[in-house]
Amino acid sequence: MHSHQVLKIFSGILFLVLIAVCMVPVSADNGAVTITYRGAGGYYVGDTIAFDGKNTFGNTTVVRITGPGLPAEGVPPYNLTGTPGTGNTAVVDDTHSWAFYWDISRAAGVDHLYTAKYTLTAYDADHPDVTAVCCGHAQETRVLCLR
Numbered sequence: 419m420h421s422h423q424v425l426k427i428f429s430g431i432l433f434l435v436l437i438a439v440c441m442v443p444v445s446a447d448n449g450a451v452t453i454t455y456r457g458a459g460g461y462y463v464g465d466t467i468a469f470d471g472k473n474t475f476g477n478t479t480v481v482r483i484t485g486p487g488l489p490a491e492g493v494p495p496y497n498l499t500g501t502p503g504t505g506n507t508a509v510v511d512d513t514h515s516w517a518f519y520w521d522i523s524r525a526a527g528v529d530h531l532y533t534a535k536y537t538l539t540a541y542d543a544d545h546p547d548v549t550a551v552c553c554g555h556a557q558e559t560r561v562l563c564l565r
Contacts, residue, residue: 498527
């Protein structure tokens, strides 16, 4: 009777190990990046804007800004004269959440901003080539107005 119980336990453990080995990990293609900002969307130079969201793709979210006076590829919000196509990073935590605080007055090249609408885009650092702009895709955009 004792050997029958051991065999039953061993079979159960073996089954669980086989299931774990055979499971296919979820592909990063199923991930999403979102961005939200706090407030009504009308801000002044000197304001700090809080952006946050989710990133189920990876560990680093990149935020860039586009709009009047800035390159079409976007630049880092903290370096408006920076390399086009780059952005500032925000670390993704264990809950897939990230946060980025932009003190507009501390941005290098702040004189490149006008009273206009600007677009901030968030994407995962390892997946910058995905360019969808709606929820559930690897990149999402929010527009804000500077006064």
